[in-house]
Amino acid sequence: MSAYFNDTFIAGEESKLHVADLSIQRGYAVFDFCRTVNRKPLFINDHLERFFASAAAMHLPVNKTKEELIHIIGQLIQQSSLPEAGIRIMLTGGYSPDTYTPAVPNLLITCNPVKTATEADFEKGVSVISFEHQRELPHIKTINYTMAVWLQPLVKEKKADDVLYHHNKIITEFPRSNVFVVTKDNRLLTPARNMLKGITRKQVLSLAAAILPVEERDIHREEVYEAAELFLTSTSKKLMPVVRIDDIVIGEGKPGVITRELYRRFLEKEKNQ
Amino acid sequence: MSAYFNDTFIAGEESKLHVADLSIQRGYAVFDFCRTVNRKPLFINDHLERFFASAAAMHLPVNKTKEELIHIIGQLIQQSSLPEAGIRIMLTGGYSPDTYTPAVPNLLITCNPVKTATEADFEKGVSVISFEHQRELPHIKTINYTMAVWLQPLVKEKKADDVLYHHNKIITEFPRSNVFVVTKDNRLLTPARNMLKGITRKQVLSLAAAILPVEERDIHREEVYEAAELFLTSTSKKLMPVVRIDDIVIGEGKPGVITRELYRRFLEKEKNQ
Numbered sequence: 001m002s003a004y005f006n007d008t009f010i011a012g013e014e015s016k017l018h019v020a021d022l023s024i025q026r027g028y029a030v031f032d033f034c035r036t037v038n039r040k041p042l043f044i045n046d047h048l049e050r051f052f053a054s055a056a057a058m059h060l061p062v063n064k065t066k067e068e069l070i071h072i073i074g075q076l077i078q079q080s081s082l083p084e085a086g087i088r089i090m091l092t093g094g095y096s097p098d099t100y101t102p103a104v105p106n107l108l109i110t111c112n113p114v115k116t117a118t119e120a121d122f123e124k125g126v127s128v129i130s131f132e133h134q135r136e137l138p139h140i141k142t143i144n145y146t147m148a149v150w151l152q153p154l155v156k157e158k159k160a161d162d163v164l165y166h167h168n169k170i171i172t173e174f175p176r177s178n179v180f181v182v183t184k185d186n187r188l189l190t191p192a193r194n195m196l197k198g199i200t201r202k203q204v205l206s207l208a209a210a211i212l213p214v215e216e217r218d219i220h221r222e223e224v225y226e227a228a229e230l231f232l233t234s235t236s237k238k239l240m241p242v243v244r245i246d247d248i249v250i251g252e253g254k255p256g257v258i259t260r261e262l263y264r265r266f267l268e269k270e271k272n273q
Numbered sequence: 274m275s276a277y278f279n280d281t282f283i284a285g286e287e288s289k290l291h292v293a294d295l296s297i298q299r300g301y302a303v304f305d306f307c308r309t310v311n312r313k314p315l316f317i318n319d320h321l322e323r324f325f326a327s328a329a330a331m332h333l334p335v336n337k338t339k340e341e342l343i344h345i346i347g348q349l350i351q352q353s354s355l356p357e358a359g360i361r362i363m364l365t366g367g368y369s370p371d372t373y374t375p376a377v378p379n380l381l382i383t384c385n386p387v388k389t390a391t392e393a394d395f396e397k398g399v400s401v402i403s404f405e406h407q408r409e410l411p412h413i414k415t416i417n418y419t420m421a422v423w424l425q426p427l428v429k430e431k432k433a434d435d436v437l438y439h440h441n442k443i444i445t446e447f448p449r450s451n452v453f454v455v456t457k458d459n460r461l462l463t464p465a466r467n468m469l470k471g472i473t474r475k476q477v478l479s480l481a482a483a484i485l486p487v488e489e490r491d492i493h494r495e496e497v498y499e500a501a502e503l504f505l506t507s508t509s510k511k512l513m514p515v516v517r518i519d520d521i522v523i524g525e526g527k528p529g530v531i532t533r534e535l536y537r538r539f540l541e542k543e544k545n546q
Contacts, residue, residue, distance in 0.1 A: 003292075016289040017297060019276075019363070019381055024290060026418035027300030059426055090292070093422060098388075100449075102422060108292055115371075136409065136420055145299035146417045147409055149366060149375060153332055176373075 002079045004072050004109040009079075015110055022093025022102060029092035029143045030054035034199070035114050035235055036085045037270050041073055042235075046199045048089075054141045055091050060105045062091060069109075076111040086114030086236070090143075117237045122263060125243035125255060126161035126232070128174070129154070130221060134167040138195050148175030162232070164245065167194065169221045174232055177240075180204065181219060182212075182229035182258045189223065192216035200233040200266075207265045212258065229256030238270075239263040275352045277345050277382040282352075288383055295366025295375060302365035302416045303327035307472070308387050308508055309358045310543050314346055315508075319472045321362075327414045328364050333378045335364060342382075349384040359387030359509070363416075390510045395536060398516035398528060399434040399505070401447070402427070403494060407440040411468050421448030435505070437518065440467065442494045447505055450513070453477065454492060455485075455502035455531045462496065465489035473506040473539075480538045485531065502529030511543075512536040 003015040023029035032051040034041050041047070048066045055062050064072070073087055088110045094103035131154075133147055151163050164179060165172045171179060173195035180201075181189040188208050190201065208214050224230060230242040230250045239262055241255040255263075276288040296302035305324040307314050314320070321339045328335050337345070346360055361383045367376035404427075406420055424436050437452060438445050444452060446468035453474075454462040461481050463474065481487050497503060503515040503523045512535055514528040528536075 013291070015292040017292065018286075019288040019290065019383060021297075022422065023300075024294075024296050024302070024363075024365075025416065026422050027296075027302075027416045028419060028422045029297070029300075058423060090297075092297075100418075100422065101425065110292060133409075136406075137423065142419055143298065143300045144417055144419045145373075146301060146415055149295065149299050149301045149373065150331060150410065152374065 002076055002111060004076060004107075006107055009075070012110065012112070015108060017092065017106060017108070018095060020095045020099065021106055022096045023143060025096060025099045026093065027142075027144055027146070028058070028102065029090055030058050030060065030141055031088055031090040031143060032141055033089075033235055034087050035116060036077055036082070036087070037273055039077055039083075040273060041077065041087055042270055042273055043199045043203070044070060044073065046202060050141060050199065051089055051091075057137070057140045058142065060091050060093065060102065062105070062107070064107065072109060076109060080111050082111070082113055084114055084116060085111050087111055114236060117240055122238075122240060122255060125241035125253075127159065127244040128162045128164050128242055129158045129160045130164045130166050130171070130224075130246050132167065133165045134172065134194060135165065138172070139197070141196055145175055164224075166221050170218045171221055171224055177232040177234035177237060180231050180233065181224055181227045182256060183223070184226070184228045186212050186228075186258070188212050188214045188258070189219050190214075190216055191219055193218070198233055198235075200235060200238065203266060203269065204233050204239065204262055207262055207269070211261060229259045231259045239266055275349055275384060277349060277380075279380050282348070285383065285385070288381060290365065290379060290381070291368060293368045293372065294379055295369045296416060298369060298372045299366065300415075300417055300419070301331070301375065302363060303331050303333065303414055304361055304363040304416060305414055306359060306361050306508055308360070308389060309350055309355070310546055312350055312356075313546060314350065314360055315543055315546055316472045316476070317343060317346065319475060323414060323472065324362055324364075328378075330410070330413045331415065333364050333366065333375065335378070335380070337380065345382060349382060353384050355384070355386055357387055357389060358384050360384055387509060390513055395511075395513060395528060398514035398526075400432065400517040401435045401437050401515055402431045402433045403437045403439050403444070403497075403519055405440065406438045407445065407467060408438065411445070412470070414469055418448055437497075439494050443491045444494055444497055450505040450507035450510060453504050453506065454497055454500045455529060456496070457499070457501045459485050459501075459531070461485050461487045461531070462492050463487075463489055464492055466491070471506055471508075473508060473511065476539060476542065477506050477512065477535055480535055480542070484534065502532045504532045512539055
């Protein structure tokens with residue numbers, strides 16, 4: 001496992017930050033995460049565009065171009081012998097002299113084994129609970145997952161796999177995934193604001209356009225409870241059916257036909273990248 | 274500058290965390306911060322009690338007792354030749370195998386020079402702006418200062434020194450300080466909820482009880498605009514007059530008499546610790 005730190009390739013074990021870094025002092029950093037298929041980074045342009053947008057929104061300059069980052073990531077993948085790798089590109093607030101003011105950012109890129117959802121995971125689906133919470137600066141991919149990690153014991157206690165945030169009953173997103181609803185009259189709904197726009201979400205929206213009407217808009221939790229199908233999307237989970245939310249079984253507790261068709265087309269797309 | 278990492282004293286330069294640590298991956302960590310007076314840690318019992326409370330609230334076990342931490346901190350202060358030191362005690366979510374689930378926490382204690390507010394700073398006071406924001410899990414001292422750091426360019430643009438958060442016009446706290454209002458009829462007000470209860474705040478409440486009526490309750494922003502005196506409290510700023518908020522001058526733009534008397538008593542108290 002190798003990594004890249006600022007301007008140098010380093011061993012994975014050496015991927016360390018001094019405690020003065022603003023990520024450790026104040027949780028101030030952005031990142032993006034992609035995975036490889038056929039030893040190539042999937043949707044890398046979209047991921048890097050979002051990474052640059054996150055960095056700019058957090059007032060953190062990136063001292064590399066997109067092309068330079070693609071080159072570095074390519075070398076990391078080549079150096080590793082991983083059939084499937086997860087690439088994490090991180091930019092922090094840097095070594096702050098007063099532990100508060102951003103300094104020259106630290107850039108850290110790691111390449112590690114990644115566990116993605118299998119077709120067996122898809123068939124099983126996941127159970128979720130809903131929870132009132134609005135993430136701070138939701139359109140920026142910061143490292144702030146305080147609430148998500150903090151909620152893990154509750155999720156476990158409720159025998160669920162994940163948590164769907166809502167604010168005043170309007171659903172927004174999972175901590176690391178986007179949410180999609182298939183209505184009983186065969187429309188596809190997904191939130192349009194107060195959440196992070198996922199790269200897999202973008203692909204699904206594009207694939208869905210050929211299949212059924214799509215609406216990006218506010219969705220009330222009641223519409224989720226009455227959904228014909230419900231699924232989430234993320235880089236590592238791909239498309240994943242949600243078969244239960246807050247003790248309400250969705251569909252017949254199995255992946256729905258629309259979800260399955262979108263999943264099939266998505267797998268096709270990533271295979272042919 | 275020396276430090277302590279898990280079970281070992283280390284050099285300050287060696288105070289590093291591997292990127293797998295949940296503080297870097299997900300901003301998941303708690304800390305507390307105290308300073309020395311006469312080479313002794315000020316209000317150390319209160320700081321450590323809050324540290325243990327923060328750790329417990331974040332489901333992070335501390336593998337040291339309060340007495341052990343006091344002993345380690347004492348040794349760090351002794352090893353350093355600093356007349357005034359800042360002690361940061363930090364507990365992270367640990368080296369997470371899946372970058373999401375908390376593991377065995379990492380404990381990191383650092384001892385560094387600290388810059389505290391001087392009497393000249395007190396005489397000058399600070400200017401602030403108000404901003405709509407409610408911190409997540411505000412009663413826990415997490416490392417999540419994303420919003421505070423993100424707001425720095427705005428604070429600077431407004432020629433202010435700090436930002437006072439309010440939620441639906443009810444003021445709560447500054448990112449790193451508590452807020453106090455002296456009303457025109459000589460009562461002392463400070464928020465009671467949705468904020469972190471500071472150690473200096475506790476001292477000020479205790480000192481104020483002998484001087485004027487004190488109310489811990491919700492405070493509307495309008496009450497701040499109409500204040501006779503306004504000040505903030507924190508470990509490094511001690512008591513600091515706020516002489517302007519949102520372009521409204523408080524008092525005559527100078528430290529008020531109550532603020533000054535509380536400040537005098539506070540300095541007396543810390544000197545005699």
